[in-house]
Amino acid sequence: MTAAAGPLRGKAIPLQGSLRSAYAAYEHQWLLYLRTWRGSIFGSFAQPVLFLVAMGIGLGGFVDASGSGAIDVPYIQFLAPALLVSTVMQGSTFEATFPVLGGFRWNRRYHAMYATPLSPYAIAFGQIAWIATRATIVATIFCGVIIAFGAAGSPGIIWTIPVGTLTALAFAGPIAAYMTTQRDTTAFNAIWRFGITPLFLFSGTFFPIESLPEQVRWIAWLLPLWHGVDLARALSLGTVGDAPLVQIAHVLILAGCAIAGVIAMFLMYRRQLEQ
Amino acid sequence: MAEQTAPTPLIHARGLTKRFGELTAVDGIDFDVAPGESFGFLGPNGAGKTSAMRMVACVSPVTAGTLRILDLDPVTDGPRIRGRLGVVPQQDTLDTELSVKDNLVIYGRYFGLSRKEAARRGDELLEFAQLTERAHDKVEPLSGGMKRRLTIARALINEPSILLLDEPTTGLDPQARHLLWERLYRLKQRGVTLVLTTHYMDEAEQLCDRLVVMDKARIVAEGSPRQLIEEYSTREVTELRFPVGVQETLDGQLEGLGERVELLPDRVLVYSDDGEAAAAAAHQRGLTPETVLVRRSSLEDVFLRLTGRSLVE
Numbered sequence: 001m002t003a004a005a006g007p008l009r010g011k012a013i014p015l016q017g018s019l020r021s022a023y024a025a026y027e028h029q030w031l032l033y034l035r036t037w038r039g040s041i042f043g044s045f046a047q048p049v050l051f052l053v054a055m056g057i058g059l060g061g062f063v064d065a066s067g068s069g070a071i072d073v074p075y076i077q078f079l080a081p082a083l084l085v086s087t088v089m090q091g092s093t094f095e096a097t098f099p100v101l102g103g104f105r106w107n108r109r110y111h112a113m114y115a116t117p118l119s120p121y122a123i124a125f126g127q128i129a130w131i132a133t134r135a136t137i138v139a140t141i142f143c144g145v146i147i148a149f150g151a152a153g154s155p156g157i158i159w160t161i162p163v164g165t166l167t168a169l170a171f172a173g174p175i176a177a178y179m180t181t182q183r184d185t186t187a188f189n190a191i192w193r194f195g196i197t198p199l200f201l202f203s204g205t206f207f208p209i210e211s212l213p214e215q216v217r218w219i220a221w222l223l224p225l226w227h228g229v230d231l232a233r234a235l236s237l238g239t240v241g242d243a244p245l246v247q248i249a250h251v252l253i254l255a256g257c258a259i260a261g262v263i264a265m266f267l268m269y270r271r272q273l274e275q
Numbered sequence: 276m277a278e279q280t281a282p283t284p285l286i287h288a289r290g291l292t293k294r295f296g297e298l299t300a301v302d303g304i305d306f307d308v309a310p311g312e313s314f315g316f317l318g319p320n321g322a323g324k325t326s327a328m329r330m331v332a333c334v335s336p337v338t339a340g341t342l343r344i345l346d347l348d349p350v351t352d353g354p355r356i357r358g359r360l361g362v363v364p365q366q367d368t369l370d371t372e373l374s375v376k377d378n379l380v381i382y383g384r385y386f387g388l389s390r391k392e393a394a395r396r397g398d399e400l401l402e403f404a405q406l407t408e409r410a411h412d413k414v415e416p417l418s419g420g421m422k423r424r425l426t427i428a429r430a431l432i433n434e435p436s437i438l439l440l441d442e443p444t445t446g447l448d449p450q451a452r453h454l455l456w457e458r459l460y461r462l463k464q465r466g467v468t469l470v471l472t473t474h475y476m477d478e479a480e481q482l483c484d485r486l487v488v489m490d491k492a493r494i495v496a497e498g499s500p501r502q503l504i505e506e507y508s509t510r511e512v513t514e515l516r517f518p519v520g521v522q523e524t525l526d527g528q529l530e531g532l533g534e535r536v537e538l539l540p541d542r543v544l545v546y547s548d549d550g551e552a553a554a555a556a557a558h559q560r561g562l563t564p565e566t567v568l569v570r571r572s573s574l575e576d577v578f579l580r581l582t583g584r585s586l587v588e
Contacts, residue, residue: 032370
């Protein structure tokens, strides 16, 4: 009975303690990454290279030669920032499904963490902060590859990195919150098949939304990925000034999804762990 | 002020209750655990042992009743209490992608240890868990017994005041179990307070100074293994096994062989203080069991007496 003393001691978790434990949860993710990064780093380079060669140069050469006039920049410049955001979004979706499911159900890492002074919020923070970090790493590598390919429309290409991170959070927060309720990968497959793949194809990544019939164009506003794609493209082509309000709306919508999703995630982590 | 009072219990529970919707998992149980004691919850699966344990571990809010741990309240001081507990869950929760040593170090970080201190304690604990040679191996290929020992080592990284073990040896082979028991016995000798759940009577007998028997969310008996056996069973038990179909025809012929007779599906248990005499009496009555086994009473018999069922079904 050494430290158990008066009623005033240790009433609330001191802020310092909360920050320290949130950091410890985040550190765990870094440790995991440092032990396994060799497996993923190649993919982080290879994927953008493959896409830019196939779609940007291969398909792009074809599109540019056809001279349809639907886009007024080389196709590869049109495609590259959108591809970056789409790729980061897919990666973060993956990071918000398997590791979350594993933490609760498979290796039950979260339960082990909760047996320590860590709060459910600290555990959730560790996960989402890592997803954001990983998204930033992937976006930075992708951006480097774009620049190396000479596929950057303007120095504004750098802005696609934070847009990638924001889009990652807008997806990962809600998906992680939802995955806390799942027991197996059924939902994961559904999310991928009916959510991520259609989004990847129809969010203006490969062709401008304006190519869709006018009656269905508004749907793009409902597609969270489109906001990231359109914003990243405008920033990298230097065309933000064409429709500044639309760009501001993109930021607000993405930030709104991210904040609401992360709050939901924190609450769900608490609900799942405190049973 | 050096009064000769009993030390404040490390765990103090009165009317402790846990409900999940309609289901009452723990129904108003009372118990205390004193410093240095090793205390057990014995009961079949579904008796409420794990739910009780989770409340003590401050990861599951109490539905009703009083619970104080280390003289603190789990509602307001959960993180502080958890900082002084070591938890060995029923299912291993190791990070299989990390090395053995990394698992210990990162866990130490959760308790606010510096990397250096976590690594120092990690090395000591690997020694204790006899895993030093595996320090840099991944966790995945370790045997079940090794993973269990690593989980226990991890639970000790914060030098806990109480070590909670939920079914520590379930699923291990006999050799691994004995090694684990031996390690836990060492901890006990060092003065670590152990609280464990088990549905193995031999484990409870090996490790517990005192235990409660749980059945259907309640405590049905409490005491040391010896006290429980004295109170609820006889000194010896004679097990009679008859050929298939014979046992059902013995109506009335078994009465009075011992203090009490228990009919199990596959054998007859005769409770008496002299097992050999009971066996002889059976032979005198002309009974011809296939096998006769005289043994000392165990907690299994206590449990059978209290609930009419065996522990492991």
